[in-house]
Amino acid sequence: MNKAVILGCNYYIGLSTIRCLGVNGIHTVAVDYAGADTYGAESKYCSERLVSPHYKKEMKAFVQFLIDYAKKQNETPVLIPCHDSYVEVIDEYLDELKECYLIPQTKKGLYSQVMNKEALHALAVEKGMLVPETVRVNEENFFEKIDTIINYPCIVKPTDSPTFVATFRKKIFMVHNQKELEEALEKAEKAGLEVIVQRIIPGFDDHMYTFDAYLNQESKVTHWVTCQKHRQYPINFGASVYTEQKYVPELYDIGAKFLEEIGFKGFAEIEFKKDAETGKYYLIEINARITNLNNLLYKVGVNFPYITYRELTGSPLPPKAVKEDKNRVFWYAYEDMLAIKGYIRTGQLTKGEVVKSLFKKKAYAIWDWQDPKPGMTFFKRKLLKRK
Numbered sequence: 593m594n595k596a597v598i599l600g601c602n603y604y605i606g607l608s609t610i611r612c613l614g615v616n617g618i619h620t621v622a623v624d625y626a627g628a629d630t631y632g633a634e635s636k637y638c639s640e641r642l643v644s645p646h647y648k649k650e651m652k653a654f655v656q657f658l659i660d661y662a663k664k665q666n667e668t669p670v671l672i673p674c675h676d677s678y679v680e681v682i683d684e685y686l687d688e689l690k691e692c693y694l695i696p697q698t699k700k701g702l703y704s705q706v707m708n709k710e711a712l713h714a715l716a717v718e719k720g721m722l723v724p725e726t727v728r729v730n731e732e733n734f735f736e737k738i739d740t741i742i743n744y745p746c747i748v749k750p751t752d753s754p755t756f757v758a759t760f761r762k763k764i765f766m767v768h769n770q771k772e773l774e775e776a777l778e779k780a781e782k783a784g785l786e787v788i789v790q791r792i793i794p795g796f797d798d799h800m801y802t803f804d805a806y807l808n809q810e811s812k813v814t815h816w817v818t819c820q821k822h823r824q825y826p827i828n829f830g831a832s833v834y835t836e837q838k839y840v841p842e843l844y845d846i847g848a849k850f851l852e853e854i855g856f857k858g859f860a861e862i863e864f865k866k867d868a869e870t871g872k873y874y875l876i877e878i879n880a881r882i883t884n885l886n887n888l889l890y891k892v893g894v895n896f897p898y899i900t901y902r903e904l905t906g907s908p909l910p911p912k913a914v915k916e917d918k919n920r921v922f923w924y925a926y927e928d929m930l931a932i933k934g935y936i937r938t939g940q941l942t943k944g945e946v947v948k949s950l951f952k953k954k955a956y957a958i959w960d961w962q963d964p965k966p967g968m969t970f971f972k973r974k975l976l977k978r979k
Contacts, residue, residue, distance in 0.1 A: 594667040594694065594905045595619045595640075595659070595811060596897070599677060600646075600675040604924070608886040609674055610635045612897040621669070621681050623658075624643050631958075631969040634880045647681050650752040653680030655685045662692035669902050671692045676754040679703050694904040696809070696858025706856070706878040710788055715906040719850055722874045724790040726867075727776060742791045747829065748776040751786045753877070759783050764829050772840050779958070793876075795868035796940065800876075801840060801849035802832075803862045804889055806899050811855045812912040813848040817894050819885060825931040827938070832884050833928040836921045837892045837951065839914065846873060859896050861885075888922035888955040924957035926974065 596613045601622040610620045614637020622633035625646040642661065643968045645653035671693040673679045682689060683703035689695060697703055697738045699802045705711045712733055716723045727737045738746065747767040750756030757763060760783075765776035793799075800821035805813045820838040826832040847862045862878040866872070882897060883889070887950070889896055893912050902909050935941035959967040 593619055594901075595621050595665060595669040596901055596907065597621045597623055597630075597669045597693070598824075598872060599623050599667050599673045600679040601630045601638075601672070602626070603674065605632075605882050605884060605886060606630075606674040607632035607635055607938050607958065608890065609897045611960065611963060612890050613901060614643075615636065616895075616898050618898070618901060620659075625654075629973065631966045631973070634787060634966045634969045636963050636965065641649070642704065642823050647677055655681065655688065655881060659688065659692055664718070668692065670904050672897060672900060673736050674962070675881075676707060676881065679881045680752075680754065682940065695796050696807075696900060696904060698809075698857060699816065699855055702854070702856065703880045706854070706860070706880055707750050707753070709749055709753065711788070712875075712878060713788075715737065715854060716850070718759075721846070721850055722872055724793055724874055724876070727789045729787065735773075738773065743772065744770075744773075746792055747775065747790050748780065749790050751788060756780075756785055756787075759785065760827075761833075762826060766829065777799055781835050791868050793865040795866060795875050797824050797828060798811060799866045799868055800824070801838070801843055801864045801866060801873065802835070802852055802885065803843040803882070804883060804885065804896070805848060805851060805861075806859050806896055806903075807851055807856050808903055808908065811852050813844075813852060814908070815894050815896070815899055815912045815913065816844055816848065816864075818843045819890050819893060819922075820890065823931045823935065825924075825927040825934075827931050827934040828941070831927075832922060832929070833924040833931050834921060834949070835885055837888055837914065837918050839917055841915075843873065844913070849965065858902060859883075884924070884957070885922045887957065888920060891920055891955040892918045892940050892957055918953075920953045920955055923954045925946070926958075926970075966974055 596618050601624045613620050619639045621640040622638050623644050624630045644657045647654045686700040713723050716969050725741050738884045745768045767773040767776050802819045805816040808814050818840040819835050821832055821835045823834040825833045861883045863876040864873040865876050899909055932946050958970050
């Protein structure tokens, strides 16, 4: 049997990937650079655990570690990254890794292109996609363009999101005037990070949507689901903590066409924001790895890690799309509690609205009654850190 090597198990994305494969009898290999805090590998569906060199501090050693492991296997393993940084490594060493792993993407550089905010912006414009108006830091009449094209408040957004998040522990800087903008640009410059400035598309967080899709080796969408966010953390510009599966056919029309035209292969999630004033959908970003919402997608009937595994091992699953509302939500309760406090404090939600929203069937980020150890490990460590 081909093993599935899962990169990054210190977060619930890796955990849900292990479960999605393990429940189908696949031998799962959890790889992380640290033995501690990798609660995803505590799953009963985890067949094997490996501690690797650090993917960034010792990148070449990490890649060689993966190659050495694959060469010892009887069947070629499937490689599945569960964090953006692992995707970047795979893209950089795609030629070497594809010699001993099954990886859906064949075009070196495409992962990086869709993950880099400025490169994605240019690609989207080329393909006729709507994207938020953007001004680059080195443009002439920069502050004049901010006043006339972007307006305040606006966001300072990194081109390299993983490095920015690792540096500042946030996805963007939100600025309300020129002074704050200058301070944000100075912080980014000192950190050696390239940034762009974008207009904020009007609309509350429930105007954020996702198109989650798998594209086969012919770059055709075979499986897809659409979702609507309700809450994020950090609020307004963070990751999903409470998101509902919602059938929005227009997102397929926009998203599938774009991904197929750029020749994408494998899993991708496009994040859109619906303009509250015009109703038009703007492309915000693309996740080129298994998503935070993976357990929700699995619970509504589309198992993306298993779809990936089956196609790459020569027995693809039949196409499938979720074309009805299943009334189920993804819930990362730990961070949602923090988000709720923020929404209520800023007057964006009332307590009544929050309580009303919670009466839906859940797809939990971590907890599973059939596989409780990861959840118990997670909450135990959170309690210890608070002491």
